[in-house]
Amino acid sequence: MKSDNTENKLDLAPAEAEVAPAVAAAPELPKRKKSKKKLILIAVIVVVVLFLLSRMLGGGSGIPMGGNLTAEAAAYRDLSVTVSGTGTIQPIHSSTIVGMVTGDILSDSFEIGDAVEKDQVLYTIDAEAAQTAVEQAQLALQQAQIAYEQASRAAQDLTVTSTVSGQVSSVEVKKGDAISAGTAVVTVTDNKNMTLKCNFNSADAKNIRAGQSGTVTITSTGETVAATVTNVSAYTAVGTGGTLVQSVELKVTNPGGITGGMAATARVGTYACQSGGTFEYATQTQTLAKTSGTVDAIYVSEGTTVAPGTKLVHLDGADLADQARNAKLSLENAQLNLRSAQDALEEYNIKAPISGTVTQKSMSAGDNIGQVGNSTLAIISDLSALTFDMNIDELDISKVKVGQRVRITVDALPGQEFSGYIDKININGTTTGGATSYPVTVMVENPDPALLPGMNVSADIMVEEVQGALTIPLGAVDTGNTVQVIPASAISEKDGSIDTTQAETRTVKLGVGDSSYVEVTDGLKEGDLVLVKSDLDQVLAGGMSTATVSESGE
Secondary structure (H helix, E strand, O other): OOOHHHHHHHHHHHHHHHHHHHHHHOOOOHHHHHHHHHHHHHHHHHHHHHHHHHHHHHOOOOOOOOOOOEEEEOEEEEEEEEEEEEEEOEEEEEEEEEOOOOEEEEEEOOOOOOEEOOOOEEEEEOOHHHHHHHHHHHHHHHHHHHHHHHHHHHHHOOEEEOOOOEEEEEEOOOOOOEEOOOOEEEEEEEEEEEEEEEEEEHHHHOOOOOOOEEEEEEOOOOOEEEEEEEEEEEEEEEOHHHOEEEEEEEEEEOOOOOOOOOEEEEEEOOEEOOEOEEEEEEEEEEEEOOOOEEEEEEOOOOOOEEOOOOEEEEEEOHHHHHHHHHHHHHHHHHHHHHHHHHHHHHOOEEEOOOOEEEEEEOOOOOOEEOOOOOOEEEEEEEEEEEEEEEEEEOOOHHHOOOOOEEEEEEOOOOOOEEEEEEEEEOOOOEEEOOEEEEEEEEEEOOOOOOOOOOOEEEEEEEEEEEEEEEEEEHHHOEOOOEEEEEOHHHEOOOOOEEOHHHOEEEEOEEEEEOOOEEEEEEOOOOOOEEEEOOOHHHHHHHOOOOOEEOOOOO
16 A cells, blocks of 8 residues: 555656656756756645645545544543633631731730631730720729719609508608608508506516516406516606506507507516506607608508508609719710720730631731731731632633532642632623633632642633543544544554545534543444544645554543
8 A cells, every 4th residue: 555655756757757868868958957847846846735735625535634644543531521710829718917006016926837726815015005094994983883873872762761660650741842851751650569658566566577478458448468578667656645666668569459549557477567558659760851852742641551661752853863864874984984995905915816827927026006907917817728719701601510529730839639619609700801701719628738828720620520431532523523434444554554545434423522532422433443633734744744543542
């Protein structure tokens, strides 16, 4: 089997034979004959190039294609369809520490690259003025507390309450009365305990002691009630018939029917009183107003039973109520001022806002923070999770889904490959020069310590993967999804050259493809040889060179 080049040489042989005799017959014109030979050679080359171009552009089954061609067998392999892009590694979260107070930095406790914990104190700032402000706020709070308590008590004093248990025996004021502090408003009588004073013969009284039990007999009813001696008077008086007597006081628990002024007699052991007496209430208390005001409410009347704390009278004291409210507001304001001063003092201990690694330190002990909010002290980055954004063209964005796997390579770490996944897709695109792209965020899985913020990366998003697909090179496919299939007989056993005149044009059905290979779903079987064409420049440069067979693998 002859190659294209061989055939071309055979075509040129007759022309060369015809020229040779002409040279021998006319030696006197060598320059003219040589020029004629060059013209013939150039003409032949032009014809060959035109022939090549006509075959390449016109095509046709079984016609030698020429050029730098190879043949490759259809083979099964795994295909990964990817969408590529670039980005810059960033930590998932970074926090810039800014000085919120002014002053000299007294100390710092970290360096770039150190791991710090959230709320760890990083800087200590001179806080003498802030400490003084806290102390002043504490004093102001104490003063406000005292003023509020005084105003509150004065406002509470507008309601007069009973201090004892008993029965209201009289109400000393009426509604509308203007009274001052110390005015008696209600009298409360202890009607549960009654006292009775009786005169005993002095000789008998000498044998009576406080605490002894006795009895009293109510004159009007003849009822006898138990009693207890509470006092024996040391004073001796002259009684009826000129006898000497001493007063003995007895206490009686009122069974319910005894009232003040009722007459009764008493007996202690074997000693009877010489003359009886009248019941008196054990206590009788006048409740006084503690502040001035106008009586605007009376809550009790004569005979009302009261206990300690029972409301008796209320006074109208609008000024006192206003003072109490103002004092409360002043107290709350003092509390806020103290809290603000304490918070300001805390700002002088600058803490780490997050846990992470110190990636920048701009100021150190001895430096001065001159302006609030304008001084970047340090940056802390959470390097436990790294991410980057890549812009995806509008033609490819529909292929990208959250969760898809991503292969990552880093310019600064050649030969290493990392993995990640699509974390989120931003639907707000950016249009530049008529083309729109969409930011896609990639999370790096198990980031290597060698990966640092700011490193540039290239990424391939695995949008589709096919296992064991029958594939051919992309360069084997012509317009219309046709390929040139070469039978085994077209391959020279001697030198592996290919007789392209035996090529068969076949239409195939294609599936997914990557940057090198495409899946064939119909029209070929494993092992079928297809011509793989190089680009036009290579074809023109190679002239009529012989095509060769290339090995293919899984």
